[in-house]
Amino acid sequence: MTFRTHTLGWLTAAAASLLLSASLLSVPVSAQEGAHEQPTPARQSWTFAGPFGKFDRAQLQRGFQVYKEVCSNCHSLSIPFRTLAQPGGPEYSEAQIKALAASYKVKDGPNEAGEMFERAGRPSDNFPWAFANEQAAAAALGKSPPEMNLLAKARKYERGFPLFLIDPFIQYQELGPDYIYALLNGYSKADDPNYNDYYPGHKIAMGAPLSDGVVTYTDGSPQTLQQYAKDVASFLYWAAEPSMEARKKMGFRVMVFLIIFAGLLYFTKKKVWADVHGDAVTTH
Amino acid sequence: MSGPSTYVPKSALGRWFESRLPIGGLIHSSFVVYPTPKNLNYFWAFGGILSLMLVAQIITGVVLAMHYTPEATMAFSSVENIMRNVNYGWLLRYLHANGASMFFFAVYVHIFRGMFYGSYKAPREVLWILGVIIFLLMMATAFMGYVLPWGQMSFWGATVITNLFSALPGIGEPIVTWLWGGYSVDNPTLNRFFALHYLLPFMIVGVVILHVWALHVTGQNNPAGVEVKSVERDTVPFTPYATIKDAFAMVVFLILYSWFVFYVPNYLGDADNYIVANPLVTPAHIVPEWYFLPFYAILRSIPSKLGGVIAMFGSIAILAFLPWLDTSKIRSGRFRPLFQIFFFGFVIAAMGLGYLGSKPPEGAYVIAGRLLSVYYFAYFLVILPLLGLFETPRTLPATIADDVLAKGGSAILAGAAQAPSTKG
Numbered sequence: 001m002t003f004r005t006h007t008l009g010w011l012t013a014a015a016a017s018l019l020l021s022a023s024l025l026s027v028p029v030s031a032q033e034g035a036h037e038q039p040t041p042a043r044q045s046w047t048f049a050g051p052f053g054k055f056d057r058a059q060l061q062r063g064f065q066v067y068k069e070v071c072s073n074c075h076s077l078s079i080p081f082r083t084l085a086q087p088g089g090p091e092y093s094e095a096q097i098k099a100l101a102a103s104y105k106v107k108d109g110p111n112e113a114g115e116m117f118e119r120a121g122r123p124s125d126n127f128p129w130a131f132a133n134e135q136a137a138a139a140a141l142g143k144s145p146p147e148m149n150l151l152a153k154a155r156k157y158e159r160g161f162p163l164f165l166i167d168p169f170i171q172y173q174e175l176g177p178d179y180i181y182a183l184l185n186g187y188s189k190a191d192d193p194n195y196n197d198y199y200p201g202h203k204i205a206m207g208a209p210l211s212d213g214v215v216t217y218t219d220g221s222p223q224t225l226q227q228y229a230k231d232v233a234s235f236l237y238w239a240a241e242p243s244m245e246a247r248k249k250m251g252f253r254v255m256v257f258l259i260i261f262a263g264l265l266y267f268t269k270k271k272v273w274a275d276v277h278g279d280a281v282t283t284h
Numbered sequence: 285m286s287g288p289s290t291y292v293p294k295s296a297l298g299r300w301f302e303s304r305l306p307i308g309g310l311i312h313s314s315f316v317v318y319p320t321p322k323n324l325n326y327f328w329a330f331g332g333i334l335s336l337m338l339v340a341q342i343i344t345g346v347v348l349a350m351h352y353t354p355e356a357t358m359a360f361s362s363v364e365n366i367m368r369n370v371n372y373g374w375l376l377r378y379l380h381a382n383g384a385s386m387f388f389f390a391v392y393v394h395i396f397r398g399m400f401y402g403s404y405k406a407p408r409e410v411l412w413i414l415g416v417i418i419f420l421l422m423m424a425t426a427f428m429g430y431v432l433p434w435g436q437m438s439f440w441g442a443t444v445i446t447n448l449f450s451a452l453p454g455i456g457e458p459i460v461t462w463l464w465g466g467y468s469v470d471n472p473t474l475n476r477f478f479a480l481h482y483l484l485p486f487m488i489v490g491v492v493i494l495h496v497w498a499l500h501v502t503g504q505n506n507p508a509g510v511e512v513k514s515v516e517r518d519t520v521p522f523t524p525y526a527t528i529k530d531a532f533a534m535v536v537f538l539i540l541y542s543w544f545v546f547y548v549p550n551y552l553g554d555a556d557n558y559i560v561a562n563p564l565v566t567p568a569h570i571v572p573e574w575y576f577l578p579f580y581a582i583l584r585s586i587p588s589k590l591g592g593v594i595a596m597f598g599s600i601a602i603l604a605f606l607p608w609l610d611t612s613k614i615r616s617g618r619f620r621p622l623f624q625i626f627f628f629g630f631v632i633a634a635m636g637l638g639y640l641g642s643k644p645p646e647g648a649y650v651i652a653g654r655l656l657s658v659y660y661f662a663y664f665l666v667i668l669p670l671l672g673l674f675e676t677p678r679t680l681p682a683t684i685a686d687d688v689l690a691k692g693g694s695a696i697l698a699g700a701a702q703a704p705s706t707k708g
Contacts, residue, residue: 051547079368146559150364153550154558161639171547176555200568240558243367243374250375251546258539265532272528276322276520 038198041157041182044230046174048237051252054245055238058219060090063235066215066228067148074141074206076129077148079239081121088245089238097123104128143205152176152237157198176240177233184210184229289313314500319519320526321506323688327397328504329533330390336534337387338492342485344380345429352432354478356471359434360560378549384426385552386541388575391419399606400627402615403505409607411498416604418491423576423600425484428477430573435557440570442469442477448583451590468563508687509616510680518684569644577641578634582660584645585653595657602664609664611672619678626667633659 047056064084067077081101084092092100101121106128109116121128131137134144146154156175159167166172179198186197193207210228217223221231238244289309293299302308351370353362366373395415398404404412431442446463450456465472503512512518520526544551552574556567572580582599586592602609617623633656640653681687 083368150558154555156555168544168548168551173548173550247374247378247546247549251542254542254546255539258535258542262532262535262539265528265535269528269532272524276525 037202038157038200039182041175041178041198043172044174044178044181044233046177046234046237048234048244049174050171051248053248055089055234057091058221059231059234060238061092062217062219062221062227063231063233063238064090065217066210066232067235069215070209070228071148071232072127073130074137074145075148076127076131076145077239078126078129079149079242080124080126082123083242085123086242089242090235094123101125141205145206148236148239150240152180152233152240154240155179174237177237180233180236181229184232185225291317314496314522315527316521316523318500318522319503319512319515320522321504321512321684322518322520323506323508323684323691324504324526324529325507326529326533327393327401328506329530329537330394330397331499332530333390333534333537334387334394335492336537337383337390338485338488341380341383341387342489344376344383345482345485348376348380349482352478354432354475356434356474356561359432359474363433375545378545381553382541382544382549384429385544385573385575386537387422388426390537391422392575395419395603396631398505399630400617401505401507402509402610402612402617404607405610405615406607407502408498408505411495411502412607413604414491414495414498416600418488418495419603420600421484421488421491425481425488426573426575428481428484431474431477432481433557434474434561436559436561436565436567437554437557437570439469439561439563440567441572442473444570445572446473448589448593448596451593453590505615506684506687507616507618508681508684509614509619510682510684510687513683514685571642574638574642577639578637578660579641581637581641581653582657584641585650585657595661599657599660602661606664606668610668611670612668612675612677613672614677614680616680619680620671620675621678622675623671626663626671629659630663633663 104121
């Protein structure tokens with residue numbers, strides 16, 4: 001009997017400590033959100049989300065236009081011109097990319113005389129940056145702007161418990177584009193161009209880069225801040241993950257193969273094992 | 285496995301070779317006729333799954349190493365080059381990065397399985413300790429591998445973890461300088477981490493061979509935890525029974541793996557690691573990979589740095605003493621009603637610590653971390669030693685065959701009724 005009460009004591013102690021820790025766990029989540037003071041970016045609907053997601057070519061081309069006309073004045077994007085012609089991206093024609101690359105001046109060298117020289121860009125060149133180096137950019141802008149080729153994968157926001165546990169099942173990978181979209185739309189104080197709702201600490205070095213009408217679209221899409229933000233966020237996600245379409249396409253084939261293979265193995269296993277239990281009974 | 289093999293190859297060439305190097309007999313006795321308990325459940329498939337993951341990591345890793353540059357100014361861009369320009373480079377890298385997570389997921393299931401079914405108890409203590417060594421080597425390998433992309437979290441993770449050694453009194457600072465190859469994490473650190481990241485997996489292979497050897501000497505434990513009494517009644521040959529069952533489990537595991545690789549390849553990674561390492565900018569939260577989080581939480585639960593380091597390494601080292609800390613004569617948790625409660629409490633505590641490890645060490649998180657750390661250690665040092673003395677276990681089945689019969693009941697009888705007609 002003393003054993004019983006002893007073990008019962010253990011049990012209640014264990015249960016109590018678990019309950020206590022569980023209640024402690026649930027408190028700080030909300031408290032912490034209050035401390036950060038950044039609203040959670042809203043989830044946007046992206047054409048590239050989900051297992052069959054694909055980029056919208058026209059959207060990527062518009063997003064590239066926004067990058068070229070606005071972002072590229074400060075941000076670098078070290079990807080080669082040719083990638084804009086690759087399948088699964090904006091899919092410009094080879095001729096368009098040649099012309100685009102040629103419109104840039106690229107530093108090359110040294111030549112046979114030992115001197116650096118400038119030449120017209122080629123599709124294999126990376127997009128040149130407006131600044132010679134990070135120090136030059138920091139001197140001109142106050143702070144060197146982040147490299148853009150991975151920006152959409154290098155930004156996220158806290159999903160919190162329990163949403164972060166659901167994300168892999170619903171295949172939510174677009175935290176970066178959602179954050180970028182929210183940030184570009186997050187300049188809420190007209191009197192403070194460096195105040196942003198979504199930026200950690202709210203003080204962002206970049207003043208509102210986009211506003212209605214700053215980029216002229218030729219395909220009739222609305223020339224609004226929201227549309228620009230969405231287009232450029234899509235473009236940046238493609239720039240960060242240019243093989244996404246190939247990856248999801250292969251993923252579907254792999255899944256179909258593995259599921260059929262697993263099914264066949266399951267029934268083979270059942271057949272192989274069928275006599276095992278039977279033998280056990282007969283020998284018993 | 286134990287004793288000389290009775291295997292005789294069918295071909296003359298095979299017999300000629302076998303009398304000179306009996307490798308065929310080794311394979312035959314280890315993976316064909318090797319007796320496996322009849323009542324193994326799918327938790328026993330994780331050993332095979334882990335072997336598969338080890339091979340997958342080595343193959344993808346060797347190919348990645350052909351394209352990677354272990355130099356501080358080029359490492360990050362060489363990884364991007366793999367992602368963007370190497371044919372199927374994105375696939376190799378995502379397989380390797382997510383493969384590490386899958387490897388740890390499988391090893392945790394494997395360890396918890398051993399802990400629940402008492403697989404560490406006599407005569408399997410050496411087998412268990414070899415497993416703990418493999419786990420330690422895996423952690424070292426994964427940690428160094430995470431440094432190689434030279435992103436922000438690589439750099440700062442390496443800085444935080446190597447700095448732990450500075451807590452050692454007197455010799456701490458010189459050890460850290462020696463580990464770094466300089467006065468901060470820099471190119472020499474990256475170089476040696478790359479060399480070790482390439483070396484350690486092959487050391488893991490070596491210990492895995494010992495682990496499997498020890499397993500094949502003692503035989504597998506099983507869900508009933510009673511030893512094999514009659515090879516004929518209690519076991520089935522490895523091939524085809526275990527082979528086909530493990531193959532099925534492996535393919536199901538590959539479905540999970542593929543889900544992460546193809547659909548959410550960056551879910552388990554940290555976004556900050558897509559920013560190139562910068563010694564001048566510290567990330568807001570330095571967080572290790574998910575599989576280290578419970579140990580990271582224990583580290584931060586102790587107010588003193590040295591104490592935290594001791595607790596963290598102790599939380600892993602204590603696993604090696606498990607065979608002697610658990611005083612119960614009963615192996616399987618299935619027959620230990622009280623043990624089950626404390627065991628599942630331990631699983632919840634470990635996962636709770638994992639969650640806390642990802643949170644900033646402040647306020648209620650710290651208190652919860654301390655409570656769960658206390659439970660983690662109490663499980664090994666107080667609960668298991670005492671439980672064996674006070675607990676009244678349920679009745680064990682006499683043999684494995686009895687266990688199989690008792691479990692299946694009607695389904696097995698139905699199968700038996702059909703058997704005579706199909707066999708003719």
